[in-house]
Amino acid sequence: MPLLPELSDEAVAFDAVAADWRAAVRLAGAGLVRAGAATELYTERMIAVVDDFGPYIVVAPGLALAHARPGKDVRADGLSLVTLAEPVSFGHPHNDPVEIVIGLTSATNDAHVTNVAALANLFNDPAVFPALRAATTPDEARAVFRD
Template identity: 35%
Template sequence: MLKEFVKLNHYKFAKEASDWEEAVRMSCECLEVDGTVEANYKDDIIACVKKYGPYIVIMPNVAMPHCQECAKGVHKTAIAFMKLKKPVSFEPGNPEMDARLFFTLASCNPDQHLENMTKLSELLMNEKAVAALLEAETPEDLIKIQETCLEG
């Protein structure tokens, strides 16, 4: 999965974002560049978080920005990865709701989406891989993490 992010240019490393909204926008950029999603998708995600709360924070340090399946402006099923050096808070005063790793989902094919979710779940259950991702700084690091923590 991490090698696929590199191959498709679906990754971003950034120092920080001014707030969670900017982080969500940034996490969608590489999906916009290759036409996986249209520009409205990031705004749809932000609107959903404002409406339903920070449901995209799935565990400490990890957010999974997404909007409903078959969202308007989604043309391909994919996941993008973004890592921030400095966490953003989705709920001030609650460090459990801070995020540094973003796995942004786009879905228009339910079967492929389910397969992506399964791979992502396996990745996030691997504590060694998550710890390594928090230290990653380059696409080469992503490939190394896949080879050392996820294969074998």
């Protein structure tokens, strides 16, 4: 399986509070910015994707994959993780409410396809979601992404 970008300590937020889906995506974007993978403009593009195309980023029950296409606001491939203290609704008919938001940046189109596919494969394992939900340290979260 292709390796995902490294999840840095700066890109992780546990039991974060978000008033709505936009705030949840902003939390994921802030992790990508702190990790040096993107600028704040990328966060706004991730929100625009949902505004334009709907909540398709809610890829499984309780899980959103916040991302946008590669662009000048992407500095490197990156990954962020936000677990929410209280779930929020993205407006998805089947997979709401969301408890975990993964943020993803990809510097190239090829990396974008590869990273999204790697995350999809990872979450095919039913143990991954509860393991991330239970993680309380960046090391515990990284172990889930690696194993």
